[in-house]
Amino acid sequence: MKTMQALQWDGETLSVNEVAIPEPTPGEVLVRIIQAGICNTDLEIIRGYYPFNGTLGHEFVGIVEQADDDSLVGKRVVTDINNSCHQCAMCQAGQPHHCLKRSALGIKNKDGAFAEYLTTPIENLVLVPDSLDDNLAVFAEPLAAALEIQEQVKFSPHEGVAVIGDGKLGLLIVLSLLQAGLEVTLVGHHPERGKLLDHDGLVFCSSPPQRKFPVVIEATGNPSGFETALELTAPRGTLVLKSTYKTPLEFNPGPLVVNEITLVGSRCGPMDKAIALLASGAINPAALIQETHPLSKGVEAVARASEKGCMKVLISMDKS
Secondary structure (H helix, E strand, O other), X not given: OOEEEEEEEOOOOEEEEEEEOOOOOOOEEEEEEEEEEOOHHHHHHHHOOOOOOEXXXXXXXXXXXXXXXXXXXXXXXXXXXXEOOOOOHHXXXXXXXXXXXXXEOOOEOOOOOOEOEEEEEHHHEEEOOOOOOHHHHOOHHHHHHHHHHHHHOOXXXXXXXXXXXXXXXXXXXXXXXHHOXXXXXXXXXXXXXXXXXXXXXXXXXXXXXXXXXXXXXXXXXXXXXXXXXXXXXXXEEEEEEOOOOOOOOOOOOHHHHHXXXXXXXXXXXXXXXXXHXXXXXOOOOHHHEEEEEXXXXXXXXXXHHOOOOOXXXXXXXXXX
């Protein structure tokens, strides 16, 4: 039996274990991971957000090692994290991300990317252009999640949009909105991060501004961020919720009703568009990378990523 290292969560303990290399089922490929990114969702799972046991991780870039289609072998890829059944009502309605029987890489019923290898459906693969660096390709999944907002919400270019939260996802959302030509107000606790993005269309606020916005995006990962976002949303505006919380969200729904605010949940997005924007240089999140750790130090990498104020921590499978 061939084995590999994997960073796994058993519901109580995070550890690097020696496990069997997974065997692809029909319709799947085997991918050798080059690099993976630690996401706040990974951290929330460890804190109890979702009862997942197994190999964590869903942001990665890798190389196809085994596939029924020989032309794919050796190709560098990223992948959609949702695995759908193609048979349920949601799949038949063209909503595979909401498949009633879906698994999600490193989140639900499917081992993830904090390992030397993983398996994934061939249909989920997105090829990575040779010109795109691994350090940028690894951002494809979270950037796709940021882009999903533009798939869901209609923006008016001159009315402005507010983003609450200057963490990793919040900054990717800001980059995606700026790239689309929107005027963005970022509300956060780290003014240096506004300077990090260095864009004329961006206004940074350390406290909520004295105005309301037609679209407000909550990306703090903290329940208090929802209250701020709700306060800043204009009547008949849209509040987009990107955060996941371990603790229940308690709030007064009165303002939603009285102000006729639309609340939109937003999750995964278009991986192909994310790769295209990264490859063209239209969006460059390199400044968000804090540091890189080897898989053998995966526990330490997660601990570092959990520290307040830490930006993107990557896990490399390079043993050199």
